[in-house]
Amino acid sequence: MTRSNYMKKKSAALTLLGSVALIISIAASANVVEAKPGAASHEPDISHPKGTSPWPKYGERPDTDTPEVKAWVKSIDWSKVPKLPIRKTKSLGDPPECPKNDAPKSDCWWTCTGCYAPDDVIECPNKHDWGLTFDDGPQPGVTEDLLDLLQEKNVTATFFVTGMKSTKGHWLLNETLARGHHLASHTWSHSGLTTLTNEQIVGELMWTQKYVFDHTGYKVKYFRPPYGDVDNRVREIARQLGFKTVIWTKEWDTQDWQLEENTITPKKIEGIFSDDLKKLPTRTNGVITLQHDSDTKMVSMARTLLDMGMKEGMKPMNIAQCLNDKVGYNEVPTKAQKPTTVKNKNDKKPVTPATNAEQPIVKTDAEPSKANANNADNVDNADKDKESQSDSETITKQETSGSTPSTSYSVGLYAAGWTLAAIAASIAF
Numbered sequence: 144m145t146r147s148n149y150m151k152k153k154s155a156a157l158t159l160l161g162s163v164a165l166i167i168s169i170a171a172s173a174n175v176v177e178a179k180p181g182a183a184s185h186e187p188d189i190s191h192p193k194g195t196s197p198w199p200k201y202g203e204r205p206d207t208d209t210p211e212v213k214a215w216v217k218s219i220d221w222s223k224v225p226k227l228p229i230r231k232t233k234s235l236g237d238p239p240e241c242p243k244n245d246a247p248k249s250d251c252w253w254t255c256t257g258c259y260a261p262d263d264v265i266e267c268p269n270k271h272d273w274g275l276t277f278d279d280g281p282q283p284g285v286t287e288d289l290l291d292l293l294q295e296k297n298v299t300a301t302f303f304v305t306g307m308k309s310t311k312g313h314w315l316l317n318e319t320l321a322r323g324h325h326l327a328s329h330t331w332s333h334s335g336l337t338t339l340t341n342e343q344i345v346g347e348l349m350w351t352q353k354y355v356f357d358h359t360g361y362k363v364k365y366f367r368p369p370y371g372d373v374d375n376r377v378r379e380i381a382r383q384l385g386f387k388t389v390i391w392t393k394e395w396d397t398q399d400w401q402l403e404e405n406t407i408t409p410k411k412i413e414g415i416f417s418d419d420l421k422k423l424p425t426r427t428n429g430v431i432t433l434q435h436d437s438d439t440k441m442v443s444m445a446r447t448l449l450d451m452g453m454k455e456g457m458k459p460m461n462i463a464q465c466l467n468d469k470v471g472y473n474e475v476p477t478k479a480q481k482p483t484t485v486k487n488k489n490d491k492k493p494v495t496p497a498t499n500a501e502q503p504i505v506k507t508d509a510e511p512s513k514a515n516a517n518n519a520d521n522v523d524n525a526d527k528d529k530e531s532q533s534d535s536e537t538i539t540k541q542e543t544s545g546s547t548p549s550t551s552y553s554v555g556l557y558a559a560g561w562t563l564a565a566i567a568a569s570i571a572f
């Protein structure tokens with residue numbers, strides 16, 4: 144074969160390859176369009192005008208004047224919900240401002256008094272267990288790298304996702320599950336919940352749960368209030384909707400959220416974590432740390448902290464694992480429907496590209512200024528949930544025997560693409 148013919152054949156093969164890739168890409172994009180809300184849900188089947196998005200808008204608190212929110216609100220026994228004041232905030236979406244005089248102890252307002260309720264999850268019951276949690280994702284371009292890091296370290300984590308971020312990276316929900324991790328809720332719009340009305344709180348929790356459920360088949364059970372902002376009003380609403388409140392272990396906020404704002408250096412974070420690690424021998428229980436996956440700097444920080452903690456004998460795991468909750472959700476799909484993944488980093492299935500739409504700044508959680516209040520008396524051990532244990536496989540186990548129809552379709556297209564590519568290559572070479 145002359146070099147000229149070789150180049151022509153190579154060029155033709157590459158063109159074929161490109162066409163195949165394009166077809167697959169288009170097909171796959173069509174495949175991962177928004178799941179139809181209500182399709183897989185047990186919620187009322189409420190149709191929406193054609194062409195309108197049924198989901199709350201990105202960056203906005205869900206509208207409470209909708210049939211969905213009204214139905215969820217109706218399901219709550221409001222006589223059991225404490226009538227506490229809606230907390231003041233500089234602007235909606237920010238954490239609340241703490242009053243000059245402490246709020247009544249009976250409010251058990253964590254943000255401003257550091258109070259925990261007996262059923263707040265704040266630590267892992269077993270010494271050395273490390274509840275690894277990442278908030279504020281999914282973030283395309285960041286979450287994937289974190290998933291690769293955790294796979295490399297062979298550990299799983301709980302991802303507290305926001306509903307609005309999920310709308311920009313919904314494929315990452317299934318990818319996170321397929322890599323053996325645990326999904327939980329961080330509300331829809333990342334607002335301080337104590338600053339919202341009862342109906343708004345319901346909307347924040349339920350729309351996020353519904354979004355994750357309709358896209359994955361998993362109904363989340365655990366939720367972390369943004370900024371840790373929770374009081375007994377928020378807790379009771381969450382309880383009645385079937386959620387368990389997760390905060391984090393006092394002083395184990397890694398402060399990685401500040402990396403995004405360049406108000407802290409990685410060295411400083413290492414120092415904080417190193418000081419925490421020195422206290423490990425005196426602890427009788429394990430810890431839950433607070434980390435984030437909204438900025439790429441947080442991923443390299445996670446690598447450093449994982450290495451530091453594991454060197455000291457800490458055992459990273461997700462929250463369901465740390466609580467010995469065998470299911471970890473209020474509802475799970477059947478085994479055959481669980482998502483699968485392509486494990487090799489360079490072998491990813493096609494995904495819908497992230498849009499460049501506006502990305503409002505999402506403020507991250509921080510230890511409250513008064514959270515070091517004397518709350519030890521209110522602290523109970525993390526609630527060990529046994530009520531929903533079943534014979535179901537633990538969610539930490541990598542599932543490879545089945546897939547959701549959409550995932551298998553993507554993987555199938557992907558495999559077909561590479562088969563055609565191989566044929567094209569054999570023609571050329």
Ligand SMILES: [Zn+2]
Pocket residue numbers: 278279329333369370506507508
């Ligand atoms: Zn957050």
